[in-house]
Structures are given as C-alpha cells and as structure tokens.
Amino acid sequence: MYAIEVNHISKHFGKLVALNNISFSVAEGETFGFLGPNGAGKTTTIRILTGITVPTGGDAKIFGKDIVNETIAARRTMGIVHETSNIYTDLSAWQNLMFSAQLYDIGKAVREKRGRDLLELFGLWERKDDKTSGFSKGMKRRLTLAMGLINEPRLVFLDEPTSGLDVQSNLIIRDVIRDFNARGVTVFLTTHNIEEANLTCDRVAIINKGMIAAIDSPEKLKKTIQSVQSVEVALDPVPAHTEDGLRQIATVSEVRKLGDKFRLITEDPPAVISGVMAYAKAQDTRVISVNTYGPSLEDVFIKLTGLEVRHHGVKTVD
Amino acid sequence: MTDQAEWFRQLRVELIAAWAIAKKDMLIYYLKPNIIVSGMLFPLFMFLAFAVGRPGTPSVMIPGLIAITILFSASSIEPVSIPLERRMKTFDRLISAPVSLHAVVLGESLSGFLYSIGIAAVPFIAGIIIFNTPVINAAPLIIGVLLTSFCFATMGTLFASYPTESPGDIMSMLNVVRLPLIFISGIFIPLGQIPAIAQLLTYISPLTYGNDLIHAAYSGTTYFSPVVDIAMLLVFILIFQFAANRLYKKFNE
The missing domain is CATH 3.40.50.300 (P-loop containing nucleotide triphosphate hydrolases)
Structure with a gap:
C-alpha cells in the first residue's frame, strides 16, 4: 500500500x-x-x-x-x-x-x-x-x-x-x-x-x-541534463573584465560569478579547463583552483520550470 | 470495531476536541479588549441608551438587560477569534485536525456560550442585590439563558464563517442583524404592542423566544407557550449549526 x-x-x-x-x-x-x-x-x-x-x-x-x-x-x-x-x-x-x-x-x-x-x-x-x-x-x-x-x-x-x-x-x-x-x-x-x-x-x-x-x-534527474555541467575556477589576481573574457572560451554557454570564483556552464569541461589555462596565461594571472561539477538539482529545477538565470539573479521566462 | 462502537468513539473524540477548542478560546480571547467592549460594555450602553427615562419597573427591565447582554456577549467571541486565527493561520490547524467541522463549530460556539453565561450573571445578580428583583420561576430563566446563549454563540460562529482576516468586517455584518433584533423582539416594546406589520418579523427573531422565556422567570407569564419558545430556539440552533458547517466547508474549497 x-x-x-x-x-x-x-x-x-x-x-x-x-x-x-x-x-x-x-x-x-x-x-x-x-x-x-x-x-x-x-x-x-x-x-x-x-x-x-x-x-x-x-x-x-x-x-x-x-x-x-x-x-x-x-x-x-x-x-x-x-x-x-x-x-x-x-x-x-x-x-x-x-x-x-x-x-x-x-x-x-x-x-x-x-x-x-x-x-x-x-x-x-x-x-x-x-x-x-x-x-x-x-x-x-x-x-x-x-x-x-x-x-x-x-x-x-x-x-x-x-x-x-x-x-x-x-x-x-x-x-x-x-x-x-x-x-x-x-x-x-x-x-x-x-x-x-x-x-x-x-x-x-x-x-x-x-x-x-x-x-x-535526485541523481536520475540530474543525469537527464548532462549539458549543464560546470567548471569553477578561481584566479589570482582577477583581471579586469574576466567574466567577458571567460565567456569567449569555446563551449562556455554561461558564466556565473560566485564570490571570488567563476562558474562556467558547459557540456565539455575538459575543453573549458584548457581554455581557462590559456586565458590565464594570456592575462598573466594564476589559476589557484579548478573544480568540475555535474548538473545540480537546482539546474534541473531551473530547466524544467522554465526559469532563466541572468547575471543578476533568476527570473521567470513567462 | 463495530460501526456503532466506532460512531460512539468518534463522537467522544469530537466532543473532546470541541471542548479543547473552547478552552483554548477562553484562555486567549476572553480578555481581549475588543471582546470586552463588544461583549460587555456595548450591551450595557445600548440598554442604558434606550431604557433610561422610559417607564418600567426593574422586573421588566432586568430580563431585557439579561437578554441583550446574552445577544451581544454570546455572539462576540467567534467574530473576533476566527478572523484572527485565519490571520495567524492557526485556523488551518483546526480544520486539518482529525475531527469534523461540526466539532470545530461546536467548540467555537461553546466558548461564546460560556462567556455569555458568565456575563449574563452580572445583570442577574445586580437585579437581585441592587434592585431587589426576585425570580418567580427559575426553570424558564435557566432554560432561557442556556438556549439563548448557545443560539447566539452559534450565530456568531455562523457569521464568522465569512472568509476574512479582519474582525471588523464580521462585526459590521453582525451588527446589521443584532441591532434590529433588539427592537423587534419585545425587549423595549412588549410583543403584544408591536404593530401588526412588524409582528411577522418578531417570529423570525430568536431573541423573541429567548426574551419571552427569561421574562417569564420574572413575570410568571409568557407571550408564546414555553414549549414553543424552547422548540424555536432549538430550531434556530440547528439551522445556525448546519449553516455554519456548510459555509466553513464551502469557503475552504
């Protein structure tokens, strides 16, 4: 029952x-x-x-x-x-x-x-x-x-x-x-x-x-949206216009600033990590941490409920 | 468990819950300022406004004062408590408990009923001690006070079913009904002297029958038969109880 x-x-x-x-x-x-x-x-x-x-x-x-x-x-x-x-x-x-x-x-x-x-x-x-x-x-x-x-x-x-x-x-x-x-x-x-x-x-x-x-x-739901993986990086020092620069890396669909870190949404984390290293070298800065993440339940929620993440928060699409 | 045993078990549960709700109201609402004003002071001033200067002996005035006191005090608790409970969301606690809406309505009405009996004791005792107004027959007084109190407490619960979080909204509607009742129920004008065209209205006022019974305790005579008074008050109680139950259900949907 x-x-x-x-x-x-x-x-x-x-x-x-x-x-x-x-x-x-x-x-x-x-x-x-x-x-x-x-x-x-x-x-x-x-x-x-x-x-x-x-x-x-x-x-x-x-x-x-x-x-x-x-x-x-x-x-x-x-x-x-x-x-x-x-x-x-x-x-x-x-x-x-x-x-x-x-x-x-x-x-x-x-x-x-x-x-x-x-x-x-x-x-x-x-x-x-x-x-x-x-x-x-x-x-x-x-x-x-x-x-x-x-x-x-x-x-x-x-x-x-x-x-x-x-x-x-x-x-x-x-x-x-x-x-x-x-x-x-x-x-x-x-x-x-x-x-x-x-x-x-x-x-x-x-x-x-x-x-x-x-x-x-939760885990099965996350697997349904593998396109929403991410790479989180911290740079020291942080160059000017970093968000714009990271957004130019191939396969990065979105960049979110999280405190002193940046989260890059992608479907190809290894390619993004290479891109980040190249960006750091070009900007003469150090990559002090790199972490990769699978999709979170929040990502599933946002995708399924039609919410859209913007630079300054979340808004409803309709 | 047989159906009958289960029915009695649930009845006991419903009565326990109703009593718990009434006790809770007593602890929380009896001393709220707006209840003291509408349940105690308002009837007193209403009575003084209309009775002072008019001819009438204490044996005529005291039963009228008791009836008005019951009308206002019995119907004063729920129109305050229920909207406040909606505002605080505690009302959801009552309507999601494993008891029927009848138990909730009964519990709310019980608190008004007990409050009203306590308040009605004031003019009764004042009548005996200050105005030397003896009760000729205690039975109609006891029955009249009990039934009238419960009747108007249930009426208060019925009005409080209106889905608002503001006690003022319900009090306004309630006064549209309560104030005219004073004038068509034989309190200031004896029933026999009310113009014929208004006589019909007296029959649809529960206060008419309650006042008739209470008055009989002091005068020894009733306008209607006591059996009619009691039967009519019981009919009004049932109507108010079932109407309240239905409206609470409807407004929650």
Missing part, C-alpha cells in the same frame, strides 16, 4: 487551473520532495492531501483511505507542519502542544510524556511555560514541528520546514527528518531549498504551472 496515492487530481478556482490532472504516489517510508516555483500548485496539493480542500477532479488516498470520503480516518495517520509557524502566541509552548494532542484524542498520560520528549528533542523544555510570543522565529518553527509530531504520525507533511531559520534550528530539524527516515515514517516535503531536497529526499517531483514536470530520484 502506498502512503500517498494521487490519481488525476485537478483543482480549478473559477477559470484558474491550479492543478491540472496530476498523478503520483509515495511509498511508505519514503522521503518525497515536492518542488516548484511560487504559484506552481504546491500548497494546493498539500491542502488537498490533508483534506482541507476538495479537488475538482480525481482522487487521492492516504494509506488507502480516500481523503474526501474518509477524511478523518486519513488525517489520524498524518502530522501536518504548515508553512507558517501557526502556534498560539498567547499560550505557552506546553499549552500549545497539549492543545494539539487533544485535537488528536491523545490521553493525558501519553500526551504529557510525548510533550516532554518532543520539547526536549527540540530544545524547548526549559521554556515550556513561557508564552510563545517571546520566542524567536526558529523556536516557533521547532514548536510547530513538535505540534505536528505529537500524534506520532506515519506520514508527515512538512511545508517549507527550514525556510529562513537560524543554523541551530536548521540542524535540529534536518536531524529530525533523517530520524523519520530511519524509523520508516513517510515524509512529504515541500521546500524552496533545492539542496535540502537533494540531500534528504529519496525522490522529488517538480511541479510547474499545476503540472508535474518531472518525478524521479
């Missing part, structure tokens, strides 16, 4: 098509990334899979339970960590956690035990009786995650769990996600942090304009 099974789901808001006939499945115990630009349909998909919104067409099952007709039974198996840290800031961390537990019908002794374990896990036990209005963004996020886990779910929806967080919170949350994987908990992760998806997900789906553009393991 799949943890999540989505069959031909569509969602229309008037004339706007938010989701257009999407299908995918997530195996039990899998960590599944759901990537897409803003407005691609990620949040709508999560709202349908958690039974908040009803699809216009198609159906979805959570551990075999139809999310529209067996909503409550399906929800009992899941924990939801919403994109916003939706905690009650007039209540303490402990009150927030106990409230969540009561919504899931968890008995007093069990919820108090789990509450303590979770607050300790997320480094909030010492602040359990403090009103959460005084918590930092990272602490609020950690509490939101704790509230989503109070029912020990078999499936966890994580909507942008680490967005804009401090290093400590990021590390704690990533450790928890890894721990899910070890315990066989299924994770449905939406994130803007493509590297995070690359490191944590067994498979990722890339959604764009309400349709699934690709779905596979």
Whole structure:
C-alpha cells in the first residue's frame, strides 16, 4: 500500500487551473520532495492531501483511505507542519502542544510524556511555560514541528520546514527528518531549498504551472541534463573584465560569478579547463583552483520550470 | 470495531476536541479588549441608551438587560477569534485536525456560550442585590439563558464563517442583524404592542423566544407557550449549526 496515492487530481478556482490532472504516489517510508516555483500548485496539493480542500477532479488516498470520503480516518495517520509557524502566541509552548494532542484524542498520560520528549528533542523544555510570543522565529518553527509530531504520525507533511531559520534550528530539524527516515515514517516535503531536497529526499517531483514536470530520484534527474555541467575556477589576481573574457572560451554557454570564483556552464569541461589555462596565461594571472561539477538539482529545477538565470539573479521566462 | 462502537468513539473524540477548542478560546480571547467592549460594555450602553427615562419597573427591565447582554456577549467571541486565527493561520490547524467541522463549530460556539453565561450573571445578580428583583420561576430563566446563549454563540460562529482576516468586517455584518433584533423582539416594546406589520418579523427573531422565556422567570407569564419558545430556539440552533458547517466547508474549497 502506498502512503500517498494521487490519481488525476485537478483543482480549478473559477477559470484558474491550479492543478491540472496530476498523478503520483509515495511509498511508505519514503522521503518525497515536492518542488516548484511560487504559484506552481504546491500548497494546493498539500491542502488537498490533508483534506482541507476538495479537488475538482480525481482522487487521492492516504494509506488507502480516500481523503474526501474518509477524511478523518486519513488525517489520524498524518502530522501536518504548515508553512507558517501557526502556534498560539498567547499560550505557552506546553499549552500549545497539549492543545494539539487533544485535537488528536491523545490521553493525558501519553500526551504529557510525548510533550516532554518532543520539547526536549527540540530544545524547548526549559521554556515550556513561557508564552510563545517571546520566542524567536526558529523556536516557533521547532514548536510547530513538535505540534505536528505529537500524534506520532506515519506520514508527515512538512511545508517549507527550514525556510529562513537560524543554523541551530536548521540542524535540529534536518536531524529530525533523517530520524523519520530511519524509523520508516513517510515524509512529504515541500521546500524552496533545492539542496535540502537533494540531500534528504529519496525522490522529488517538480511541479510547474499545476503540472508535474518531472518525478524521479535526485541523481536520475540530474543525469537527464548532462549539458549543464560546470567548471569553477578561481584566479589570482582577477583581471579586469574576466567574466567577458571567460565567456569567449569555446563551449562556455554561461558564466556565473560566485564570490571570488567563476562558474562556467558547459557540456565539455575538459575543453573549458584548457581554455581557462590559456586565458590565464594570456592575462598573466594564476589559476589557484579548478573544480568540475555535474548538473545540480537546482539546474534541473531551473530547466524544467522554465526559469532563466541572468547575471543578476533568476527570473521567470513567462 | 463495530460501526456503532466506532460512531460512539468518534463522537467522544469530537466532543473532546470541541471542548479543547473552547478552552483554548477562553484562555486567549476572553480578555481581549475588543471582546470586552463588544461583549460587555456595548450591551450595557445600548440598554442604558434606550431604557433610561422610559417607564418600567426593574422586573421588566432586568430580563431585557439579561437578554441583550446574552445577544451581544454570546455572539462576540467567534467574530473576533476566527478572523484572527485565519490571520495567524492557526485556523488551518483546526480544520486539518482529525475531527469534523461540526466539532470545530461546536467548540467555537461553546466558548461564546460560556462567556455569555458568565456575563449574563452580572445583570442577574445586580437585579437581585441592587434592585431587589426576585425570580418567580427559575426553570424558564435557566432554560432561557442556556438556549439563548448557545443560539447566539452559534450565530456568531455562523457569521464568522465569512472568509476574512479582519474582525471588523464580521462585526459590521453582525451588527446589521443584532441591532434590529433588539427592537423587534419585545425587549423595549412588549410583543403584544408591536404593530401588526412588524409582528411577522418578531417570529423570525430568536431573541423573541429567548426574551419571552427569561421574562417569564420574572413575570410568571409568557407571550408564546414555553414549549414553543424552547422548540424555536432549538430550531434556530440547528439551522445556525448546519449553516455554519456548510459555509466553513464551502469557503475552504
């Protein structure tokens, strides 16, 4: 049985098509990334899979339970960590956690035990009786995650769990996600942090304009765009107009300045390395480091979602 | 587990969740300034504005004040709490919990109901201590206060289904309904003296039946039969509850 099974789901808001006939499945115990630009349909998909919104067409099952007709039974198996840290800031961390537990019908002794374990896990036990209005963004996020886990779910929806967080919170949350994987908990992760998806997900789906553009393991997706390999070089000293000069090397399709380094996008890294050496000699400068890279998941994302990298950032094509 | 056992299990879960939601509202919203103003001060000043200088004994005025207090206080919590929860996205937490929308609506209404009973105790106690206004028959008072409070709490939850993040939007709509109810429900003008053309309107006001019951506790007489009053309040509660459930579902789609 799949943890999540989505069959031909569509969602229309008037004339706007938010989701257009999407299908995918997530195996039990899998960590599944759901990537897409803003407005691609990620949040709508999560709202349908958690039974908040009803699809216009198609159906979805959570551990075999139809999310529209067996909503409550399906929800009992899941924990939801919403994109916003939706905690009650007039209540303490402990009150927030106990409230969540009561919504899931968890008995007093069990919820108090789990509450303590979770607050300790997320480094909030010492602040359990403090009103959460005084918590930092990272602490609020950690509490939101704790509230989503109070029912020990078999499936966890994580909507942008680490967005804009401090290093400590990021590390704690990533450790928890890894721990899910070890315990066989299924994770449905939406994130803007493509590297995070690359490191944590067994498979990722890339959604764009309400349709699934690709779905596979990160490594297999990267292999689909071998034309986007790159060579990263650092020069000392850096001659004037280096970007323009490097762009003249044969087979270089694009040059990105990354701090004190330059990344040259190419489909032929060896030829580019020779070109860089020749350029350095001609400019009387030293090449102090050279690294080659295969395509990143971000490259796949950019290619499949129709985004275009410019000198000063990323813009949407349409 | 048999279907019947599962049904009872889920009912228990729904009631526990509803109570948890009500308790949460009590902790967070009861002392919010806009709720104190709309739930406590507004009915008092409304009553003073229309009652001062008019002929009437305390035994006539006190039940009217109790009825107005219930109308405003019971329907004041949800129109503030629910838009604020939408703004803070905590409402998503409620509607994605493994309980039905009925439990969410019931929980929200319960907080208004309990708040209203607490506030209505003020004019009741003032009537006894300050104005020496005895209750002739406690039964219609208890039933009237309980049903009217729950009825208007559910009405507040119904209005709060309008998908806005601003409490002011809902309060404005709610006052368009609440203010006329005061004048067509027999509080300032006895039902028998209301012009014939307005009589029909009195029948569609839940406050008419609540006020009739509360008034009976002090006067010993009712305009309608107590059975009619109780039945009509129950009908309004059911209508508001199911309408609220339907609208929350519709607006979430």
